[in-house]
Amino acid sequence: MSSDFAKRWQTVLARIRDTEQRFRRPPDSVQLLAVSKTRPATAIAALAAAGQRRFGENYLQEALDKMAELKALNLEWHFIGPIQANKTRSIAEHFAWVHSVDRLKIAERLNAQRPAALPPLNICLEVNIDREPSKHGLDESQITEVAQAAAALPRLRLRGLMAIPAPVSDFERQRQPFARLRELRDRLNAEGLALDTLSIGMSDDLEAAIAEGATLVRIGTALFGPRA
């Protein structure tokens, strides 16, 4: 079983490195975040044994259970799911990154609740890039105001933007929302911010995301196999 995890991990890394080369991205400029929601701790441990360090979780209680079980492995945990305001304390206390900050109120709570003993919490603002009613995320028109405010919070480190575009299969169409997000990031940087992260791209649109500047790709099925 461990061998299968190692091979899948190597295969995904090869896909990332090949795509970096194809689009003239610097080697190792794209990091792999293993999306481990609903996966058992044993599967995470197997992937960690292969060499994976960053894991992304969507559901807080499930994540806390796995963190406790895998504490000895010293993994880096990223929260990537929707955030309820009454869950921010636990998130602020246990995660290294939060990708799904979709309103200023959440950023302010995370800032207030981040323990002083821990380094500032890395956050990304989630953008509803295709303006889908069913999805969380800030509208593009809100981003500047929220980003400037979040960047001023001392216990947070605003790292970049995250988005999950509407699924399409055509490569060029996949690139379009990612390109818009990259332009948005560039605009914010031109206004004085220092965002270094684009958390975009999953198993089906990984290449398009890397083509448009992804720095963190979130991969689940290709690493863990299909869900039972």
Added chain:
Amino acid sequence: MPLLTPLPNTGTHSGWASVLLLVAPLLLGADDGYLREIEEEAKRQAATVTIDQSPPNPTAATTANMGETTADRLASGLNQAGFEQALRENLPGTYALYQQFDATRKQKVYAAYQNDNRLAGITEQVIQLLGAKP
């Protein structure tokens, strides 16, 4: 405009010196304008460089030093050493997996390339030989 006006012919060096003293402030002013132009040109060049750094179109992502390699295919007809070099340059991730193989599996990849030089086909072949289940 005044600098383009012919200078008066005074017939003496001291006359020229006087004229130079008279136009010196104009020349200094011209220097400021010239410097501003240089600065603006530099900004335009910087903007051009920034634009050039944007990710290229995939159809343009060919390898300059591989004559027949295209965005989606390796050059055909390479010997095994040439194939490995092209693989390393175009598919560094796939090449890292290929490097783990023994001579038999490397030969299988090379044979597959001879039948199908698509980048995707070569990667697929390497992954298949690696034995990773999707």
